Amino acid sequence: MTLMVLPWMTDLQSQVLSLCHEKQLPHAICLQGGAGLGKQHQLMCLAAAFFCQQLSAGVACGACQHCQLLSLNEHPDFMQIQPQVKGKKIGIDQIREITEFAVGTAYFAQARLILIQPLEQMTRAASNALLKLLEEPPPQVYFLLATTRASRLMPTIRSRVQFYTVIPPSTALFFQWAQALSTDLTQDIARQAYTLSYAGPFLALGFIWRHFNCDQTLKQAPFFKPLELKSIDLLAEFNRFEDYMSQPSAQTAVHLKLLTKAISIPQSLLFFDLWFAGQITSVSTAPEARRVQFWQSYCQLQDLNDALIRSPQLNDAYLQRTIVRIIMPLISESLAS
Ligand SMILES: [Zn+2]
Numbered sequence: 116m117t118l119m120v121l122p123w124m125t126d127l128q129s130q131v132l133s134l135c136h137e138k139q140l141p142h143a144i145c146l147q148g149g150a151g152l153g154k155q156h157q158l159m160c161l162a163a164a165f166f167c168q169q170l171s172a173g174v175a176c177g178a179c180q181h182c183q184l185l186s187l188n189e190h191p192d193f194m195q196i197q198p199q200v201k202g203k204k205i206g207i208d209q210i211r212e213i214t215e216f217a218v219g220t221a222y223f224a225q226a227r228l229i230l231i232q233p234l235e236q237m238t239r240a241a242s243n244a245l246l247k248l249l250e251e252p253p254p255q256v257y258f259l260l261a262t263t264r265a266s267r268l269m270p271t272i273r274s275r276v277q278f279y280t281v282i283p284p285s286t287a288l289f290f291q292w293a294q295a296l297s298t299d300l301t302q303d304i305a306r307q308a309y310t311l312s313y314a315g316p317f318l319a320l321g322f323i324w325r326h327f328n329c330d331q332t333l334k335q336a337p338f339f340k341p342l343e344l345k346s347i348d349l350l351a352e353f354n355r356f357e358d359y360m361s362q363p364s365a366q367t368a369v370h371l372k373l374l375t376k377a378i379s380i381p382q383s384l385l386f387f388d389l390w391f392a393g394q395i396t397s398v399s400t401a402p403e404a405r406r407v408q409f410w411q412s413y414c415q416l417q418d419l420n421d422a423l424i425r426s427p428q429l430n431d432a433y434l435q436r437t438i439v440r441i442i443m444p445l446i447s448e449s450l451a452s
Pocket residue numbers: 166167168169170175176177178179180181182
């Protein structure tokens with residue numbers, strides 16, 4: 116089965132392959148970018164292109180012996196490491212396995228590849244063990260890595276890795292891609308899902324899959340791996356969030372805290388953004404005090420958004436508390452009135 120390069124990754128694919136061709140490939144490359152961009156899929160495309168014996172225009176053939184072994188996850192020169200249980204850490208034992216694998220000689224390819232993701236999920240001990248490997252990489256061993264939070268990696272690891280930032284596709288490109296997999300998908304649905312997924316194409320497909328009855332074609336798409344789907348249903352979370360905000364109760368602060376924990380902070384901020392946008396019309400005719408409070412909260416949230424962009428390493432617990440502190444005056448006011 117051919118592993119299709121995602122349309123927003125084609126430049127990245129040819130960039131890395133030309134380094135490979137010129138024998139300039141760094142020992143460790145790391146894709147960084149938000150959730151649901153298909154980073155793991157892209158690393159598999161690179162691995163396949165690296166091993167394939169009949170590469171055509173940067174795409175692996177899917178038919179040669181190397182491609183077949185890779186698709187069965189049985190290629191002897193390839194190793195993939197991810198948390199053993201979804202959402203848990205990558206432990207030291209897993210990195211030790213790599214060490215054993217990396218010191219052996221390549222079985223029948225010219226080099227060995229090790230894929231690790233998500234890199235920020237390593238324990239401290241695992242990070243230190245990986246650092247040792249990166250400091251003195253065994254000959255003919257290459258690391259293919261991916262992370263959603265590069266800022267959480269040890270600086271010593273960061274300095275030994277060549278980063279590539281994955282830019283999400285435009286809404287138009289996302290629609291084109293998603294529509295090819297599902298002809299009954301409308302532009303409106305695609306846009307809504309894409310916004311709610313915070314420009315994560317695979318997450319957006321997950322919403323479409325669950326909510327809009329376009330699932331059959333998508334399930335058959337060769338590169339659509341259910342693995343990529345997050346267990347959190349963002350659209351349902353957004354509906355719940357709107358309910359909290361429209362019918363505030365004494366429990367709302369608790370609900371909001373749980374929500375920001377369940378989804379990521381940038382996604383929570385997007386929820387609030389969408390909610391504010393939906394309130395502007397009704398607020399414009401509200402009493403003065405309400406309007407002042409509304410726009411104050413809005414500006415504070417924008418400030419928080421900017422702060423997060425400037426310093427992505429801001430502590431999640433701090434951000435959760437701040438969001439709730441900004442939003443609560445709006446809620447308590449409607450409780451009082
Ligand atoms: Zn091949």
